[in-house]
Amino acid sequence: MMPASDNSGLVVRGLTTTFETARGQAIAAADIDFDVAPGEVVGLVGESGSGKSVTLRSVMRLIREPGKVTGRVEWGGRDLVAMSDEELRRVRGSEIAMIFQEPMTALNPVLPVGLQIEENLRAHTGLGRRERRARALELMTIVGIPDAERRLNEYPHQFSGGMRQRAMIAIALACSPKLLLADEPTTALDVTIQDQILKLLLDLRDRLAMSVVLVTHDLGVVAATCDRMAVMYAGRIVETGTVVDVFAQPRHPYTRGLLGSVPRGRAVRTMLSSIDGTPPSLTDLPDGCAFHPRCSFATEQCRRERPPLAPVAAGRLAACFHHERVAAAEAIL
Amino acid sequence: MSTARPILSIDGVTKRFAGPYSLTRRLSGKPPLAVHALSDVNLEVNRGETLGIVGESGCGKSTLARCMVRLLDPDSGAIRFEGKDIAELKPSERRGFNRRVQMIFQDPYSSLNPRMTVAQMLGEALGVHKMRPKAEIPDRIAELLDLVRLPQDAAGRYPHEFSGGQRQRIGIARALAVEPDVIVADELVSALDVSVQAQVVNLLLQLQEKLQLTVVFVAHDLRLVRHISHRVAVMYLGQVMEVSPSEALFTSPRHPYSKALLDAAPELDPTRRNRTAATRGELPSPMNLPVGCPFAGRCPHVFERCLIERPVLTPRGNGQHAACHLTEFGAPEARPNA
Numbered sequence: 001m002m003p004a005s006d007n008s009g010l011v012v013r014g015l016t017t018t019f020e021t022a023r024g025q026a027i028a029a030a031d032i033d034f035d036v037a038p039g040e041v042v043g044l045v046g047e048s049g050s051g052k053s054v055t056l057r058s059v060m061r062l063i064r065e066p067g068k069v070t071g072r073v074e075w076g077g078r079d080l081v082a083m084s085d086e087e088l089r090r091v092r093g094s095e096i097a098m099i100f101q102e103p104m105t106a107l108n109p110v111l112p113v114g115l116q117i118e119e120n121l122r123a124h125t126g127l128g129r130r131e132r133r134a135r136a137l138e139l140m141t142i143v144g145i146p147d148a149e150r151r152l153n154e155y156p157h158q159f160s161g162g163m164r165q166r167a168m169i170a171i172a173l174a175c176s177p178k179l180l181l182a183d184e185p186t187t188a189l190d191v192t193i194q195d196q197i198l199k200l201l202l203d204l205r206d207r208l209a210m211s212v213v214l215v216t217h218d219l220g221v222v223a224a225t226c227d228r229m230a231v232m233y234a235g236r237i238v239e240t241g242t243v244v245d246v247f248a249q250p251r252h253p254y255t256r257g258l259l260g261s262v263p264r265g266r267a268v269r270t271m272l273s274s275i276d277g278t279p280p281s282l283t284d285l286p287d288g289c290a291f292h293p294r295c296s297f298a299t300e301q302c303r304r305e306r307p308p309l310a311p312v313a314a315g316r317l318a319a320c321f322h323h324e325r326v327a328a329a330e331a332i333l
Numbered sequence: 334m335s336t337a338r339p340i341l342s343i344d345g346v347t348k349r350f351a352g353p354y355s356l357t358r359r360l361s362g363k364p365p366l367a368v369h370a371l372s373d374v375n376l377e378v379n380r381g382e383t384l385g386i387v388g389e390s391g392c393g394k395s396t397l398a399r400c401m402v403r404l405l406d407p408d409s410g411a412i413r414f415e416g417k418d419i420a421e422l423k424p425s426e427r428r429g430f431n432r433r434v435q436m437i438f439q440d441p442y443s444s445l446n447p448r449m450t451v452a453q454m455l456g457e458a459l460g461v462h463k464m465r466p467k468a469e470i471p472d473r474i475a476e477l478l479d480l481v482r483l484p485q486d487a488a489g490r491y492p493h494e495f496s497g498g499q500r501q502r503i504g505i506a507r508a509l510a511v512e513p514d515v516i517v518a519d520e521l522v523s524a525l526d527v528s529v530q531a532q533v534v535n536l537l538l539q540l541q542e543k544l545q546l547t548v549v550f551v552a553h554d555l556r557l558v559r560h561i562s563h564r565v566a567v568m569y570l571g572q573v574m575e576v577s578p579s580e581a582l583f584t585s586p587r588h589p590y591s592k593a594l595l596d597a598a599p600e601l602d603p604t605r606r607n608r609t610a611a612t613r614g615e616l617p618s619p620m621n622l623p624v625g626c627p628f629a630g631r632c633p634h635v636f637e638r639c640l641i642e643r644p645v646l647t648p649r650g651n652g653q654h655a656a657c658h659l660t661e662f663g664a665p666e667a668r669p670n671a
Contacts, residue, residue, distance in 0.1 A: 195597035221599050264556065
């Protein structure tokens, strides 16, 4: 992937998150490498259990015992994984902010929304009470909450789903973060509201020059918002590249299968090119490539050894021995 | 498909659910609040077709599906199955109706009994409706498992031993066990990952061809509905805004809401991005419906009449019907600037 030119941006190297479970060790994220350049929107995409949310939470060190995180997460020349709790607290919420799928569980139900925005400002800035109020009002307006003055004193249950997500974004933006981590921010929303929130995120990215890491299972969301993408399967990144390149010519059979599974308009009532079988359990991964039991390109080599994530073209990485055959296969889109 | 008698017709169905009735409302003599889940819905389902019903949360699509199988009784209006009002069926006829119209639910985990094996569940369905003599039931179960492509050893297992996609297949097998004419599928694949979703959609398409089923497919995902439906009904706040053949709806929507829904759905082509949001605002509360068109508050083409008079569903040619005062909206010759 693109090397980070200076100290700005996020550089993740060898990030591994493991959980001890009753059925043995589960490696939820294995040896994850990715970079996020300033102002860039990177999509982490995969199905449930692929490790995309765990990766995002590991970056913010939100993994609790018995989960263990190793590897390096470089941010502004510092390593978030090795950082002391005190130092990390200063980074979280000010330089790096996060928004979640369920705004109702992430917001405090017994505090007015305005107070929750001000909480962040109190923790990270030296603003006085009146300035905080003014800034909260400004943020509510930026994220498009109408009638902000009155809404500041309302509680989360008085907000609709879309408005709650906007309020979450307002809290995240309070200290003008340089990086926004978004974990399925629109999955619980209706399509017209999702459309509004995604466009809002893109506008904010432009205005505030922040980077965004967007975790999603929806390839449509990736196509509509991201600059680059990383596809995850069974805890590993299997393919990365710019969104345009990956959609035009997937180099990993799993990416190809995912793209083929999305219903499109062109051929009504025809078979979708589904992927047979189901994703493996993390405690019982197959030998070799984790995808080989579901892969139509698989050979003996795939059953024996795991393909490394390696450069396959300019700006492209893929973890497949047969990426050339995959790339040459009939177009899927 | 247009001239044949519809197998299922929905005539002016209205359904309300009682909302909270607060003390202050009681004391001030106001009527209780009610959620208007369906208001005056008219729709027909033709034999052998797939009718997609699409809309955002709270639009009444699931309520409508439940009314169709008589899990809910409408407050007014009627649902007719082969011309007969299903609310007035005699008990013996009702048993037949229950067999011939089957529903599959979104969450297979809560709609399958966790303490019954697959064989028991399928056996129960076969036994209750006396589909087969007792001796033939095991063979029929094997046949059904084969039909939905589950392994034969699935018969002895419990729901928790299956993945989400497999559980949904069990739900399909149970519905098909009684050899229905109509399947009402409520968000059949919404809880599944996209690769598994594709498997179940493929299965449904194949089964429909093979068994000549009529399918009512309720979903919020437009791309999916477009993919599998012959005709699509777009709902908003308990009302049908547009009913059109799939292709026509997606190439030339005749209602501003259909167009907004289409524009809001993320395009799978990264080179065709659009930076302006398709709609503004949010859904009004179903407790307090606007007088005129329910979409008026968010519609870019709104004018005075929309606020005072509710448009009714009228034909627009090409098999399309829309409920909009702008009868020319989306018409191929005179396309207003959207």
